[in-house]
Every structure is written in structure tokens, then in C-alpha cells.
Amino acid sequence: MQSETLKVAATHFNLGNQKMVYNELRKDYLLNRWVVIATERGRRPNDFAKPKTQPANNAVCPLCAGNEHMTPPAVLLYLKSNGDIVKDKDTETLRHKNWLIRCIPNLYPAFSPPQNPANATHIMKSDSYGSAIGHHEVIIESPNHDEHPADAELPQLKHLIEAYVDRLRDLSAKPYVRYVSIFRNYGKEAGASLTHAHSQIIATPIVPRTIAEEVAASRKFHSDNGRCVFCDLIEKEKRSPRLVHENSGFVVFAPYASVHPMEFWVVPKKHDMNLLKMGKAEAEGVAEILKASLKALKDLVNDPPYNYGIHLSIDENDADCYHWHLEVYPQLSIWAGFEKSTGMYINTVMPENAATELKKTIQAFNLKF
């Protein structure tokens, strides 16, 4: 590695009067967020040892089937009964074992329910302080420890999407809830603390900053142009070199100003501000395209850690202008002093190249859509 470093350095020294090729500075579609696309920085030398693969230890997994006694009672179960899937919410004291999907309260919640829900509509104590009232749940995606989306069976992944919708319906109806964040952490470097396949849901008493800014920018676009900025975007990105994949209901593309290497978004073609009206075919469609994209990422970059998060609105005022979507952030670089202190990002992978590679990998699977 060191000799390669020296060679690269020598080339740089001798650039002389050659035509300079600049990195690109790109702004996000909606946010005032800039990224430098700096592909050469991916080649810089590194004198830290490569991280070792971190195998999970052999402790008993509290999320595996059979260990329901290690967690609180479920708030929602999908059970297999006589071949049919049954949703069971009457689980206050029971711990069923034959479940397919199991949603439980997070034992270490960031947000907790109010003691008197009826009086809990106005909970922020000032414009800079409040109690973290809300909900924090874990959705166990499968009774099988390793059934992560890239490898999960499609029907199981469809159940997961339906569980997202069921919990979103329940949580968004509570008067003290202003936002519901549905997200997934995969791998230690992406912040997962347990290896069993799981997602999380956090319901918050305020609309988080990123969503508020996206909604404001979408509303401005809608009022200026009379249409949804995401509906527009889908048409543009479908014809761009950033398109990764498409099925009847969804488009996957690498966003123009990706801040993460290999970042991609899954966007529904049907305009809707959230998933509450999602039908069976759409749940299948998103499961299908998410599995294909995550499998491509896994094969292409050697099973990297990643996060995904759904962006949505539960405010009826946003129905016209906001459009839900799912953003996938592979964890392939580290935000350092520059990013953390400025809010400007450096991405070493050109989004167009990320899309090309992901697209090729999906085509190579020859998956049927």
C-alpha cells in the first residue's frame, strides 16, 4: 500500500500545467445541504490497520423465537394460524411463540409514552425544552436471527412493510405524536447494538428538522409550480444515469447530491405523503425492490453496514406537497471534523457510478420483476 501511495503522490507532484479537473459541489434537491463529490479522496493512504470483522458473540439473543421472556410483551404480533396470517394486539400479558413479526417496546427508549395520554396534547414546555414523550419500539423482522432484507423471503419482507404501516397507523393517531420515524440499522458500524434482524420506530412530539425542511421546500415548490417536487423528480431521475431500478410501483435512484457513498432512495410512483393508504400490491412492490437493491449493495460492497430511514409526513396539511420515500445510507465513510462542524459533506463515490454498479449487479441477479 505504501508504494502505491508514493506513486500517487509523485503523479500529483508532476501535474504541472495540465488541465485541472475539479471536484463537483452539489446541493440536495430540497435541503440546503451541499456535498463535494471527491472521488480521488477514496485513494488516500491510511496508516491505520484494517478493521477486523467483528463476529457476534455467542450470548443468547433476546430477539430470537423462544426467548420472548427476555423482552417486554409485544404491542403487535403477526401469527401464523391455520395457514393464515393473524394480527394480534391482545398481547398485554401474553408472549406468543409462533410469531412471524413481533413488535415490542424498546427496553432502553429514547422517547416514552405520557402517563396521562388524554392530557398530553401540548407537551413542549418551551421552544427549547420538553420531555421526550413519544414511543420507541423494536420490530423484530423474523423469528430467524439472520433473516435480513437482502436475503429474506419476499412474503416475510412484505409482512415487515405491513407491520411498519400498522404501527405507523397506531402511533400517528396519538394526539401527542407529531412524527413517526421508521428506520433500520444494520451492522455495528451503522449503530446496531443487536445482530438479530430488526427495525425500529420512534414517535416524537415534534417534527424533526430534516423532515420539516423537506416539507417546507416541497411546499414552496408546490406553490411555485403547482405540482409535487418528488413526482417531478421521479420523471427526471428515471431518465438519468442515476436510475438504479424500477418496478410497477417504485423507482430506485442514487440521489444527485448523495452524501453517503452508494446512497440510494426508494420512491413510490404514487403520490402520497405516507404509507397509511398503501395496498397489498404496493407493500409487495416495495418489499421486492428493497430486497433487490439491498442485495445488490451487499454483493457489490461485501455486506456493508447501512442505515435506512423512511421520510414521511403525518400532517394532513402536507398531503398535496410531500411524498414519502425510503433513504438507504451505506456506512462506508466516516463523518469527521469538517462534516460535523460545517454540515457540508464529502462523498468519494460519484452517484452516477454508484447507480451504474448497483444497476449492473441487479441485472446480473436476473431477478424477475
Add this chain to the structure above:
Amino acid sequence: MQSETLKVAATHFNLGNQKMVYNELRKDYLLNRWVVIATERGRRPNDFAKPKTQPANNAVCPLCAGNEHMTPPAVLLYLKSNGDIVKDKDTETLRHKNWLIRCIPNLYPAFSPPQNPANATHIMKSDSYGSAIGHHEVIIESPNHDEHPADAELPQLKHLIEAYVDRLRDLSAKPYVRYVSIFRNYGKEAGASLTHAHSQIIATPIVPRTIAEEVAASRKFHSDNGRCVFCDLIEKEKRSPRLVHENSGFVVFAPYASVHPMEFWVVPKKHDMNLLKMGKAEAEGVAEILKASLKALKDLVNDPPYNYGIHLSIDENDADCYHWHLEVYPQLSIWAGFEKSTGMYINTVMPENAATELKKTIQAFNLKF
């Protein structure tokens, strides 16, 4: 570890009708950025193996004294000559060896200088695209590989601060530069790619988002109240449980809405939007208090990775309202799907507790100020 997990879980199950203690939701002084202070989450179980300490490999360090041929010529050197410190900028073709501080262009720059600086005042091509024109430099903090701030000699650390000011002066005077970010990455997990003690400077053609938002909020506070929000803050935090340390010129405190565990800020008592008018005593003062605080962090949390970044303005219009400071972000947690998709943060350490522990550790050093 697993048995502890089970015990914690059992305690939680039996909470019953006990009085609920909520996590706090706090908003930043200036930014529309919220954090949940969730100390219990620090106790959640983790079935990943502990990361191994990553020793540096034994490759030749390109930043060590004697290896100047491995890097581009310096843009600024501090040389020791007859006992005096000499600043040398006439180094286009020379590679001096007897340096104390050495600033070089980054070989893998995110931003690069314009080919025709005279014509480079208007470089953004649209409101969402431009070339990444600017500068990206490395400041080698010492000829000694391991002379990091917590352990550096004070005079050497003072040279480092003076080098920041010298490079800031040079870069901020260029007509195409709108911002100069001075930052430091320590440790692999904080994004450092080389272990030799070094800082970085990036000059950008736009004002980054975080700074722009801080300036806008500071300007609003100034126009509403007729004074600087940071000058106000210093007085408040000096009397708060978040005070970490103070010397004649600087205050260190854990910010009210810290988004990083053990985060602290170094703020000058003298109002100034940047470091350009900094005198010798102030350079000594910031070196002194930065060393004490970083040494406390190192001793308290077992030499953790961290980033720091200076927030400043180079726009004369901000002279009244903006106040430079240095923010230190220990890398003790991972931003996951929730943080990345919402812009809302979870911090498992109460800022008041962080301040108390840092303060105690500094007092235990019995360092003289």
C-alpha cells in the same frame, strides 16, 4: 454482560405504576437542532464483540520529520533558527527539515485552487451546482509523530494556534473563498486516516450550512437584543453546572444541547468573529485551555477518538453578531438511522454530568492557570 442485561430488563418490566422519569428534549442555542438526553440508553445490551484496539501499522509516516520528500512542498513552515522561530513562506521548491510546524497542500484535496485566481470571484455555476474551488491543507502539528494536543508542550501548541491564524489570514483573503474550516480528526473512528498529529484546513467557495444558520440566528439575536448571543452565553454558562474550565481569556463548557457524549466548546471571552486579531496572550490562552480539556477527556474516557472544529466568520458583516469558538466532539456513539434520516439526535450523557467529570479531572491534574 448477558446476565446484567436480563437484570436490567427485569427491573424495567416491574416498573409498574412508579413515577415515570422522562428523557429531556433540548434545542441548541442557535440551530433548529434537537437532542434527546437519554442516559438509560447507555446501558442497553450489545451482542457485537468489542472493537479491538487498532494499532497503526509500521509503514513509514509521510508526515514525520525527515520524510518531507514524501509530501508536496510546504505552504508555510515554522523553523527554529538561532533559537528564534522564523516563519518561512518561500518554500515553493524547498523541503526544509528543521521545522516545528509544517503546512502542506492535501494530496487528496476535496477543494482545489482555481487556475486563474484573478477571474475566480464568481465560481458557483448555479444555486445547486459548482466546482469545488478552494483549498485543502494539512497542518503537521509537530515533527514528532505522537505529539497530540493533550500531551504536547504548550509552546508547540501555541505555534499550532498561530499557524491556524496564519493560514486563515492567507486563505480568507482570496476573493473566491467564503469560508475557512479549521478542524482536527483524532483516531480512526473519528475519520483520521494518518496517525501523525495533524489538523486540516479547508477553504470553501460557499458558507457552509451550519455556519450560515448560526450566523443568521446570531444576527437575529443581535438585532432583537442589541448584543452578541455568545457573549450572553458565556455569562450564563459560567454560572451553570455545565462549566468545565475557565482561564483569563477563555471559557470551556458542555453545551446545553450537546449532541455528542462529553461534547465541550472553547469560547473566547473577547468578542470577535474570527481569530485574525488574536494576540500572543490569547494564542497561549487557547492552547492552555485546549490542552487541559483534551487531557481531561483523554484520561476520563481512555483516549477516545474525537473531532474538533473552529466555527468562525470571515464576512465583515458578521463582525457585530458572530463570535468564533471551537467545538470538540468526542466520538463515543454512532449516528444511526434515526439521526441520519431526521436530523434529531440522541445523547446518552447528560451535559451537566459530562462537565462535572471533566472539571473534576482537570482539578485533579492540578494544572496551573
